[in-house]
Amino acid sequence: MISATEAKAAVRWKSILAVLIAGVIVLIGQRIPLPGISEDALMQFNKQSSGGLERLSILALGIQPLLSAYLIIEICKLAVPKLGNWSLATPTGRRTMFMLVTLLALVFAALQGIGIAQSLTSLGLIAKDPLSPMLVIATLVAGIAVLAAIADRISIPLLVYGGFWLTLSIFSLHRLSSDISAYLELLRSAAIPLADFLIPVAILATCFVSIVYLSERLARSATVAGADVFAWSIVLVWPPFVAGSIAGALTLLVQMFDLTPETSWQVDGFMIVHTLILIAVLPAVLVLYSGLATRLDPRAAQWADKKSVLAGLAAGQLVVCSVITIASAYWATMLSGAELIALAVVFWALFRSVRLV
Template identity: 30%
Template sequence: MSGLISAASIPELRKRVIFTLLMLLVYRMGVQIPTPGINGDALAAFFEKNASTLFGMFNMFSGGALENFSIFALGIMPYISASIIIQLLTVVVPQLESLSKEGEAGKRTITKYTRYGTVVLSVIQGFFIATGLESMTSPNGVPIVIDPSLQFRLMTVLTLTSGTAFIMWLGEQMTERGIGNGISMIIFAGIVARMPAAVGNTVELIKSGELSLIFLPIIVVMMFLVVGFIIFVETSQRRIPIQYAKRVVGRRVYGGQSSHLPLKINVSGVIPPIFASSIMMFPATIGSFIHIDWVQRFSAALSPGTVYYYTMYVGMIVFFCFFYTAVTFKPDDVAENLKKNGGFIPGIRPGKKTAEFLDHALVRLTVVGAVYLSAVCVMPTLLIQQLNVPFYFGGTALLIVVGVSIDTIAQIESHLVMRNYDGFMKSGRIRGRH
């Protein structure tokens, strides 16, 4: 807390925190603005009935925007899907791969392609959602769309696409001028905003007798255990010892120190669950709006709670763990930099052997990280579904909230250290800051 109080006295950091909070406030205000042409009561009744289905999870990631069918109903998921597609194409398309190696200019070009892809995906998703809503009714048979027509579809596509583009801009501004990763912060804010509603729903389930009061302490204890486990693993790391050779330059002696290379157990952070959830929601959401027999069966097979869903979900998490780690950490580059600076791992030859050692260590850590992410995202959700508790207490939501919080605190710490504020350094418990 002393570190947070010290942060308020740093003008630059204070501006960044205030800017982030204002952007999140703008986002939450937009969530409350409904898209024209929708019967709000009928839509609310529909989501109340389907809270434990795919719609409930999608609504969680959109921060309740889908339930209100606001201008931000699509949320940030089209941007995440576009980012996944562009990153996958970067591996297989030589032109994109060369762009990724061109530094800041290439990064700006790839970001531009990601924005274009976001708009295209938003238009596609918006059209399918508008078409599907026209044929949907509340449990009482009241139509959700007041006046189904081509004009409604076009207006909905334009509104939802514009809303997603605006959220994308908000996220980029928060990343550049605020604290933390803007896209992750938006997802974080959406999940946290739904927590009070989830608590209220749980209380109602207890009052109605659908959830036994005996299970409530079990749920609370399980949440604390999962949060503690997430914090422990996210702050854990393997420290590979690094020794620097002595060099004599003129009359001065450089090097000779011992250091370490920290490798996190979960190198990819919360990205794999977010990417996996986005991939799992995209086809199933489209399929749920198309009333064709085989499409409906396919959509039902990939709905939360089925064996196929969890199998594919775990497979996606494992894939993105390895993929994102391979994209962000280059053992060859690290080995080359160590060699140039006179550093080496004791007992390992510099150069190729060092790269092979780092790659081997990274693969083993990624396996452990993938198992950890899969267990945290799936096991609590499976247990909670047996108790009939809303999605918001699931492992995926807790992982994102805790992971984003840790990353944000780490960024605040880095600003404090740069300004010689040692509030966190004296009593903080976030490891790996040195």
């Protein structure tokens, strides 16, 4: 019979192994170039586009097609509560939803792959024959299929869709490390003052720690009340992404119907409108996810301070998203607020899984 200590050790090693496997797969995938492109052409393209090797790798699409598919499904689940209940409450529902997400992601990957193949052909980076573009498209779709498999096979205790969030966080970390390296190089060559490096790092660190604290606060409060922390983890990560996508779509509509065509749409105006819409939408989205979690976890009815905890979480997510949006206009090392929140929540969930208790 397995002791409690052995069970905890198994969970810790499983979490560590999940991070290592996902990290290695993504790292290798970002260094395998798309087929049919010569090394010389690849280097020249990277110089012209100021990009890295991963932009022409088999994982060139990143996590975006999978994220877009998840967002569509999540919005549908919020719009149709019965669908949300079914998709999370039963193994059949979870499997069906994942298959639908994967199918949508592959369709998005194919559409984006067509655009990339056409661009590469016009740039003369691949041969102008029917096979080469098809090979590029198939490779990009296969890359998304690999990421979907990682998201499906890897799990993180305390976090719904843990494999997906882990994969997204790995991409975010890779991008963040590249940005920080670029800043350090500029700092070394005295091209920027020290403050231009320290200020964004301080902002990121403060926001990161704040989200970790709010996640731990929710987990402890839910545990004391006898609620299921795993079921409530959906309120930690999804609201910023869903609200951000809705705010982005509404902001584009505002831009499209701008009544002053003689003046160009300013970046500051876009940022302000997006932030204001996000402030209005995010709390509503969090309330919807709270309702979904409550239906999945009847024990939450005894959670006395649930409203205050969720209000604090909503306020924290709003502050982080708003601060990061504003700061990104001045410093290029910024992730989006939603990405930073996901990164912090994944760190929190992993830390809770591997720490000694």
